Amino acid sequence: MKNKFLFLLVIIFLISAVGCDYKDIDRRTFIVAIGLDINKNHDFVITMKAAVPKNPKIGGSSENNQTYTVEASSIGLGLRKIKQQLSLEPDYSHMKVLILGENFLNGSNKTSLNHLMNFFITRRDFQNLIWIVLGKPSAAELLKIEPPTENYAGADLFLRFGQGVESQYSHNIKLSKFYTQLNTPGVTPLCPVFSVKNGVVNNNELAIFDRNSKLALTIDNEDLKIFNLLTKKVRSGYVFSISEDEKVVGFNVIGHKVKYSFSGSKDHLVCTIKPTFKLSLEEGVEYNYNNKKAANIIEKQLNEKIKNLFKKFKDNKVDPINLELNYWQYKPKFELTEKWLTKIYPNIEYRVVTKVNVTGKGAGR
Structure with a gap:
């Protein structure tokens, strides 16, 4: 009886080992942010910022990140096409920010916000707690900003979501909450707007959408300060x-x-x-x-x-x-x-x- 039990355990282990697609950490590239834009052909332009691990003993490049761009007719196809530019398996477990370009702000995209949010919510390799933001003039430009104070890939963006500075003129939201707003009847979706001017990122606007996922209005400065007073606690x-x-x-x-x-x-x-x-x-x-x-x-x-x-x-x-x-x-x-x-x-x-x-x-x- 004991021999049969051990034999069964060996069989189970062999089956699981054969079907495993696990890759070691040194064979992965960690995506920390994704930006989505729309080109003239109404296809997606997907920009990814990946962290580049460095070994101080070996030396090498001083860059701490790498940016990849691909065009595709759908998000799912684009994520697969991006692998053509990579030698390592993309890993999204450390992704912190999802940026939608200005095309999504003015409603000129062919794909609804509901469709996009459903995609990122339902895929098992994306976290629901990532931050979502609209980027002006484009998501790609926002991801290319590399301040000299950025110690690791995407830090300048990530620290703006309450991890670093807290401002009375900013209002942040996570993917899971934005998804809930889009899918709850009568509830108004909203999303912060980050803009690039003279190489500096500003985050003092809030985009408010109607129930058709089209931009209704944006608020900033004093209006945004009053809105924050009415909706959240601010320690600063x-x-x-x-x-x-x-x-x-x-x-x-x-x-x-x-x-x-x-x-x-x-x-x-x-x-x-x-x-x-x-x-x-x-x-x-x-x-x-x-x-x-x-x-x-x-x-x-x-x-x-x-x-x-x-x-x-x-x-x-x-x-x-x-x-x-x-x-x-x-x-x-x-x-x-x-x-x-x-x-x-x-x-x-x-x-x-x-x-x-x-x-x-x-x-x-």
Whole structure:
């Protein structure tokens, strides 16, 4: 009996060994970022940035990355054609960023965003936690940027997603969340925009799409800052400045939260937005500005800015704040549906009640 068991184990091992396509690490090239553009023939232009491992004892090239480009009629075909340029097996387990070119931003591509996201989500060798971004003027140009401070392949891009710098003017999203936004009825998809100017990467824009995966609008600067305040926590804080008698006083946000409530019927729905901010004085300490008076000025400013931003969203028939999900809590029997953006959302009336609490001065040194 024991001999039969050992014989069976040997057979299983031999079968698994014969069918294994495993390649050692020294026979792989690790793809860290992929860029997708569309050419004049409406074919995909696929650009890949691969990490080049270096052995300090052997020496060799000082480059830490290699870029490959191929054109194909589909993503799947392109990933197979790219192997013609490689001597090593491409490995996507370390891929961190997926970049879509400006063609996807203006809606001139022949393949929908839904189709592309389905491809990357369902393939087993891609991680769902990679970051997604739109690149201007193209994904290829974005991948070719190599700042002198980049220590490893793709570091300059990857560190912009909260791993390095955190900015009040950027909003990042992962592939898995973007895929969910595209496939949840009534939910508005959004994606950050990275642009290249004079060899420098800027990431201070946010693209907002309609339910047909076409660009509805982009927001930046002050609008994007307000949007971030309403949708996520930012540890770096924000500064609000008020000017009176040519005196500028600045406040840093050290805490904030937002509550949404609904009243009325679906034909005339009233959404009350109640943002609360805890501020500390950062600039203009020498003016001895009255905290209560400063709080009143900031409350009025924020009420107006938030109302204008929500009006801009409603006019473009997009809901990047995801009010539909908040309304779902208000009406548990409500079902997520595309009618939210066409029947209910256009009839919403907004009321903004901002509360600001100024706690005092920043720490002096």
